[in-house]
Amino acid sequence: MLRSLSIRDIVLIERLELGFGAGLTALTGETGAGKSIILDALGLALGGRSDRGLVRSGAEQGSVVAEFEPHEPAALEALLHDNGIPFEGELILRRIVTADGRSRAFVNDTAVSTALLRQVGELLVEVHGQFEQRGLMNPQAHRGILDAFGGLGPLVAQVRTAHAAWRKAAGRLAEFKEQLATAQREEDYLRHRERELSDLDPKAGEEEELALRRQSLMNREKLMTALGEALAAVSGNGGALERLGAAERKLERSAGMAPELLEPAVAALGRALVEVGEAEAVIESALRGLEDGSGTLEAVEERLFALRDAARKHRVPVDALPDLLAETRTLLERIDAGAGEVEAAEREVAAARAAYRDAARVLSQARAEAAAKLAEAVMAELPPLKLERARVRVRLEPLPEEEWGPEGAERVAFEVSTNPGQPFGPIGKIASGGELSRFMLALKVVLARLDSAGTLIFDEVDAGIGGATAAAVGERLARLGLERQVLVVTHAPQVAACADHQCSVSKHVEGGRTRVAVRELEASERRDEIARMLAGAEVTDAARAAAESLMRVAGVAG
Template sequence: MLANLSIRDIVLIDRLDLALGAGLNVLTGETGAGKSILLDALGLALGARADRALVRQGAEQGSVTAAFDLTPDHAACERLADNGMDHGDGQLILRRQITTDGRSRAWVNDQPVSQTLLAEIGTLLVEIHGQHDDRGLLDPAAHRDLLDAFAGNAEARAEVAAAYETLRAEEDVLSEAEASLVEARRDEDFLRHAVEELVSLDPEPGEEEKLDEDRALMMQGEKLMEELGTFHSELTKDGGVDATVRGVLRRMLRQDGPLAARLEPVSAALDRAAIELGEAVAGLEALQADLEFDPAALERIEERLFEIRRLARKHGCPAGDLPGLKERLQAKLAALDAGDEAVLAAKGRVTAARAALKAKVTGLSARRQKAAAALDAAVMAELPPLKLEKAQFHTAIEALPEHLWGAAGGDSVAFEVKTNPGTPFGPLVKIASGGELARFILALKVVLAKGSSAPTMVFDEVDRGIGGATADAVGERLKRLSIEAQVLVVTHSPQVAARGGLHFRIEKADVAGGTRTSVVPLAIEERREEVARMLAGAEITPEARAAADRLLEAV
């Protein structure tokens, strides 16, 4: 609920701190005392357009702060959390500042926010209802949600939304399958030829690099063979280095006496050297065998290397990607061959999903029809006491064609009224006059109260143009509405004022430097005088005070 409203330098208000309570808060005062200023200030804190004319004359800037006490799971707190902002465990403080040059700044819990976000938060916190201002009830786009809230259709709505999303997903899969099939068939001849070429060539990963190396070695084969031959000749001439080393080693081993012991390390090293030399000569001979120049082998390598590179250029990919490309094209060809089956299966799933959605939509529509009848009866019961006995209220539900179904189902919903017999039903805003509209809104709000997410409702002169029993009926409904939510009502009716839990009088007075508007909370005796004033007018009589007592005692 709105716990506190602080206003600084707005129009005729220089400083105002207003502590509000739960239930019904009434604001009364003489015409022109400044009730509209209070509502304009509240609207500013809730994100309304900032007009520099709101800044009090002589001041450089004005500001409004609205403090709300909420549950931490309230939609406004969740909206702040979605924006990565602190919601103060349910205590929200909205602050708006405007300067004389028209610049505006906004904060929520001392965190700067845009006017757009402030307005979004504001709509979740307060509903302001005037004779020509009710966004939810006058906007047909909101009527379906209001009916569902009245009917308790949250679970049924969630099931419809889930079924709708499933259908959307299956339709996307079908579209992709059909598009893939069309594309594959368009390129089928190319695809089959490409797969045939790749399968025939059967390239292997890294094959191009290996073939390139082999080709380079074979092209240098004769020169390399000559060099290797020279190496071998020098190592093996005159018996070879290995034979020389082993001859020396044999003579060393025949030595005895002191020299033999001292030659042991030398002979061991020569023995190791002889083994290494033998292995080196054998490796050189094996290399000569491998590099034996073969013109036919070189031609085969060059032909395969050319074919690999040709296909790589043809498909616009590195040669190393050809094995992967072969697998992808084979899979695409397999998908083409199985394309009809895939599309047929996808169509079957779409048909099943559509049938499931139709069942959920039909069930939700039936719940709406039943709830609409109950809503119509409940609203109609509220109208006669509000001096709308000739009026009729009707919830029009129209079944939408299937292609217009969505996550909210397959119905359009509109609240319609007619105020005189023989006239057709029409939208609230077009049929009802200003005073009638305000009372229709009140009747609807009383019936729909439990479905409202806004913790605070403001009614601006909902009782204009009525009096007596009708005004009393308005007051009774406002009181009933205040059980479900905090209600602030600006009223000229003593019958409405008498039902308030808290009563504030708005006053305007001339002070040094100009005219100022103030808001005064009234104690019991002060309430009696104010209600008497509202009954009697300029001069408060004993009869008016007695009548005020009866009104206050009656509630």
Template sequence: MLTALSIRNIVLIEALDLAFGPGLGVLTGETGAGKSILLDALGLVLGNRADTALVRAGEEQASVTATFEFAELPGGLAEALEDAEVELEPGEALIIRRRVKADGGSKAFVNDQPVGVALLRTLAVSLVELHGQHDDRGLVNPRGHRALLDRYAGADVAGVAMAWDDWRKAGAKLAEARADIEQAKLDQDLLLAHLAELTAIEPEAGEEETLANARSDMQKGEKLAGDLEDLRTVWDGSDSPLAALRVAARKLDRIAPEHPLLAEALGALDRAVIEAGEAEEKLQGAAEAMQHDPAELDRIETRLFELRALARKHSCQVDDLPEVMQAMRRKLDAIEQGDADLADLEAAERKAHEVYRARAEALHATRVTAAVRLDEAVAAELAPLKLDAARFRTAVAEQPEERWGASGMDAVEFLIATNPGADFAPLNKIASGGELSRFILALKVALAEQGGAATVIFDEIDRGVGGAVASAIGERLARLAGEGGQLLAVTHSPQVAARGRTHYMIAKSSEGTVTKTSVMLLDAEGRQEEIARMLSGAEITNEARAQADRLLEGV
């Protein structure tokens, strides 16, 4: 709830520090004293537009600081602060400050951390609910009517939201599968053509390197063919050097025993024959490896060209072509399997839809039943508030399927008819501001709402009424404030003022050319005097004081 409000240099207010407590607090004062200035100042910290006209004449800037304290931080408020990365320790006060410069521009702070004005508007929903002559938020806004009815009915909205989420996810999976299958079928002919082309070639991993090496060897063999042919004469034929070396070795073998040096010579000659034999084998192997076969070379080059062309076509390496073939086969298998999978997804989507519809229909029935009870409760509050000719109706309309959502299938709106025979119309279309405020009061009493803003403000809800009606308004305001709540009422009615737990008097004074607005927290004697003034006017009589005492004693 709002516990403190500090105002500096706002219009006629030079410096003002107010403390607020729980229960019903009333603000009174003569017309033109500056009650609207107080609400305008509070509106700044709630995110209203920063009008430079609010800055007190002759000052460079104005500021407003509001302090809110909570036994437990409301969920919506906690989420908004977390999203904005504003830390608030348990039990710590929430302090909102807004500064406006006379030459334009404003800055906002939450617990001394700079924030955007949009955050203030978000926080305002959980902090202050203002009902006045031109109210366009709170209970007047149809956007919140469904949630209010659900809270009144104790409806299972969470179960419907869960079923909606399941249905939405099942529908998304089905749509994705259908799109994938449709795209795959469009690609099917192309996949088959590509796969047939690859299958005809049947590429193998590592094949490119093998073919490239073979081609390189053949090309080298073609270049070295003459040299190899010349070398062959060293070994081929009976008169070749190698044959002569072998004949010499055989002759030396017969005489080697005759002398040690001959034996050593034979050993060296044998080694030479062996080495020469190995050289002959390697040259023969090289000749065979580099044998130039024009037909085989042409086959290898054609194969390499085809493989590399396919690799470019599929934007991959030649060695990756076998995996490309496997991926194509998997896609084609998926197309064939897709129809079976699609049937399963369609069944899951239908089941999720049925679960959602059943829960949404149950929620619809709960809302319709609760709407009747709420209409009766509001109707019981209208007559004491001098709205006995008016009628209230909670319209629960089932929407077409394309407008269903996490909150069910219904649109909910509070409607009123102010005169007999008149058509029902939305709350925000009512002609009289005073009637609107009393309708809102009746609705809030009927709802006994616990989940609204921490602080509720009614601005001149008693406009145009008096006597028993004003007394009924005061009684309901006090009841609505209860023990733990906080409700502030700007009022001209002594009957309403007498119901306040705390009473603030707003006054305007002038010294020369300087006019100031001040606010004073009244004690018991001050309350009697202010209520007597409200009863009698400019001259406070003893009779008015006695009547003020009776009003105060009556509460």
């Protein structure tokens, strides 16, 4: 709901502060008094086109600030949250236009693009005028409006679920077909690769193991030479064991001549022989280990280089060769079993399509019933609005299968025929300006509870009518005011009499400048304003009496 509107230096308005209440508010005044300027200013705050011609002559910039209390904040809150804009229940839209035509936009003091400001504005206000229509005039919105009117949300949800399942199954089928086609194109290569890798039989971690063994084998010859020389020095002819043994025997033969002197030496030589004997055994064992080691250096290098050549050929690390072999076998298995997989996926797609088609058919039938009820309800509103010869229909146009979507299998369009024999067509192209506003009013009365916008604006919805028809328009606007905040620019006293609030717009010259003023009228002032609307320039007692009668009939205290 629009709480207030502050306008600075816009066209003929130098400074204007307006407050708005709930229900129906009528803006009245002489033709050319400036009522459209107020709507233009509000439109600017809602993201409308800016123009330097909107800035009051002599001013550097113009500005409009509109304060709202959103009617249904959920969708608005999500939009603001996605764009990092703080929101605590109130919303302030601000637009500044400079004298050179540049503009800036703000939502709750956060700078935003004009496009985002327009998105926010469309969730707050819906305008219906002779030259601007939003919401119901947008064919893209008709399907959602019909579904909301018919309470078809659960059926639409089922269709969305079925469509998602169908698309998912179709995606899997496409993936299977693509993989199969790719594999079939490469089948000869894949079979060659599988034979080559199978013969090679790579193992995980094999490269590192072979590299260590290769390093060990490259050092084996040197080790064997060293060990052989050491063994010869220890146990060979004239080696340590032989010489130590000879020394021990000589001392043993002479030990009786000086036992206290020689026996320690004999004992030490015995110990040395034991140690050298152990060293001999260790050297021999190490030498045998090198001689008996599995694989030659040549064999290890041949295996290692074969693995690395295969890895370079297939552009993968050596350790990835086992995985490549497994993947190759999987692809070949898919080729062999691919036709069966594709057939199974095709059956799944067919079943999902049938489920979607059944859900969409149920939704289509429900939409057809809701369409008939909606058209009937709108038609019932037309005769009092002087549209008794007009007809309204909600057309359901089946879509080709390639256009079936999550919202169903048909396009929905609101169409009218304003005269017998005239073909049906889109509302905006068939109806004249005044008729268009009244068609919108009839639709809005029927759909009032479905509107997300908390404020509805009707600009001269009474154009070209009067008397009972104007009274019918006022009565319907008042009914809408019970559900939403409604602002109407009107020249019809019958419409003004039905309003909960009335603002008089006037234009006057002050200090050589033309200015626009707006004033909310008290009950007695309303009587005089409505009398002026009835009588023209000179307000007579009869006009005042007629105005009181209109207000009394409309339920407004005089």
